[in-house]
Amino acid sequence: MARSIIIGGGVIGLLSAYELRRRGRDVIVIDKGNFGQGASAGNAGWITPSLSAPVPAPGLVAQSIKWMLRPDSPLYVKPSVVPGMLGWLLEFWRHCNVEKYEQGRSALGMLNRLSLRDFDRLAEQGLDFEMHSAGLLYVFRTEEALRAYLDDLAHWEEFGASEPKRLTPDEARELEPALRPEIIGGLLVESERHVRPEKLLSAAEQWLRANGADMRAHTEVADLVIQDGRVTGVRVKGGDVIEGDEVLLATGAEAASLAARAGFELPMQAGKGYSLTIRNPKLKLGRSMYLVEGRVALAPYDGALRLAGTMELSGINTNLYEERIAGIRKSADLYLTDWSDGDEIIPWVGMRPMLPDGLPAIGRAPTIPNFYIASGHAMLGVTLGPTTAALIADLMTKGQAEIDLTPFDPARFDRRLAAARR
Numbered sequence: 001m002a003r004s005i006i007i008g009g010g011v012i013g014l015l016s017a018y019e020l021r022r023r024g025r026d027v028i029v030i031d032k033g034n035f036g037q038g039a040s041a042g043n044a045g046w047i048t049p050s051l052s053a054p055v056p057a058p059g060l061v062a063q064s065i066k067w068m069l070r071p072d073s074p075l076y077v078k079p080s081v082v083p084g085m086l087g088w089l090l091e092f093w094r095h096c097n098v099e100k101y102e103q104g105r106s107a108l109g110m111l112n113r114l115s116l117r118d119f120d121r122l123a124e125q126g127l128d129f130e131m132h133s134a135g136l137l138y139v140f141r142t143e144e145a146l147r148a149y150l151d152d153l154a155h156w157e158e159f160g161a162s163e164p165k166r167l168t169p170d171e172a173r174e175l176e177p178a179l180r181p182e183i184i185g186g187l188l189v190e191s192e193r194h195v196r197p198e199k200l201l202s203a204a205e206q207w208l209r210a211n212g213a214d215m216r217a218h219t220e221v222a223d224l225v226i227q228d229g230r231v232t233g234v235r236v237k238g239g240d241v242i243e244g245d246e247v248l249l250a251t252g253a254e255a256a257s258l259a260a261r262a263g264f265e266l267p268m269q270a271g272k273g274y275s276l277t278i279r280n281p282k283l284k285l286g287r288s289m290y291l292v293e294g295r296v297a298l299a300p301y302d303g304a305l306r307l308a309g310t311m312e313l314s315g316i317n318t319n320l321y322e323e324r325i326a327g328i329r330k331s332a333d334l335y336l337t338d339w340s341d342g343d344e345i346i347p348w349v350g351m352r353p354m355l356p357d358g359l360p361a362i363g364r365a366p367t368i369p370n371f372y373i374a375s376g377h378a379m380l381g382v383t384l385g386p387t388t389a390a391l392i393a394d395l396m397t398k399g400q401a402e403i404d405l406t407p408f409d410p411a412r413f414d415r416r417l418a419a420a421r422r
């Protein structure tokens, strides 16, 4: 039986291992920490095809420069890291125009169209995790933001979402009485769902353990072992080699260094985000909610409420800055009354894996035929987890995926390879 090594045990790595195991592969999953403790743990868990827009968007250049001066802003670029990530920022800013934005949106829409179906498939196959299907309520405080979202959401069919319903402020407050009178309206997308991400991850991990996967936590991959142009294994910190027939890189925000070892450039940065989880909250929301101008996501779970948000470019680290947490709280106060009452509030920080065009890298490495990548899912790693896993597992086992993966080509940023291909 062919042996697949999966580096990284976040939502992408664990679900890819699940799909590979179901297709008959012998799998080894390696994570430098515990499984599911990276970006995949404390996020909002939204499954939201209606949010198919890539992060780089028209108008974001001016806005991000303005926000650079405000450490509590929804998108913060730490000035001291700018010199070190100038190349990445320039490439990101180059994608902040209408043409690239629309291209990115239709590529993400192509993946998102499959996401609800693929979550249903996991549930039908018996993975037991907490999933809520009461929709997503977008809440607005300004007409300008509402108009921008109406433009994007006009493509709801293309994304596989249901038609957004426009709500007056009273209608929105009827659904969610904690909303403040200052809101100017809402959009309800009934097809949207959310999961408790920790439960999805532990269900996948348990299934893998029960089905013969070799699960290696606290094992950091330091290098690839490459012989005659093929990867034959990975070298872990301490020097041991784990052998395999193929390798999948699913290390999220930290994917750049091992991609470089495979001989190509993958310009990955961390878009840090924060969440606050309230245990036994007093506020009982009926559905997940997006506080649009404040860029705060809310997700109600069994016995908990999570608020998540902010995008901080401050390098690859999980340092937690109090100003960012304060920014989430301040934004929530503008939309909601008494949201913070509960037994305990648990802060968390995670690194969204960000490529400068806002699309993930899903596919075969350009340099090594048995080395594959599935990383860079930015704000959509949970939404796109099951779909990405099925696509990459099909590519690895059958040589072909259900959809054309060209927009997600891992080699698309490597100028040297692009020049060589011309």
Ligand SMILES: Cc1cc2nc3c(=O)[nH]c(=O)nc-3n(C[C@H](O)[C@H](O)[C@H](O)COP(=O)(O)OP(=O)(O)OC[C@H]3O[C@@H](n4cnc5c(N)ncnc54)[C@H](O)[C@@H]3O)c2cc1C
Residues within 6 Å of the ligand: 007, 008, 009, 010, 011, 012, 013, 030, 031, 032, 033, 034, 035, 036, 037, 038, 039, 040, 041, 042, 043, 044, 045, 046, 047, 219, 220, 221, 222, 250, 251, 252, 253, 254, 271, 272, 273, 274, 275, 297, 308, 309, 349, 350, 351, 352, 353, 374, 375, 376, 377, 378, 379, 380, 381, 382, 383, 384
């Ligand atoms: C605040 C916040 C809210 C979010 N909300 C949502 C949401 O509602 N819906 C949604 O779809 N997405 C959301 N996201 C995005 C989502 O969390 C990410 O896209 C997703 O978790 C990325 O998964 P991953 O498996 O690629 O990376 P990770 O979960 O980070 O997993 C990568 C793993 O690789 C391991 N690793 C790294 N280097 C090595 C190495 N050398 N050797 C071994 N192991 C290694 C790490 O330890 C880690 O466990 C949110 C993110 C944040 C920060």
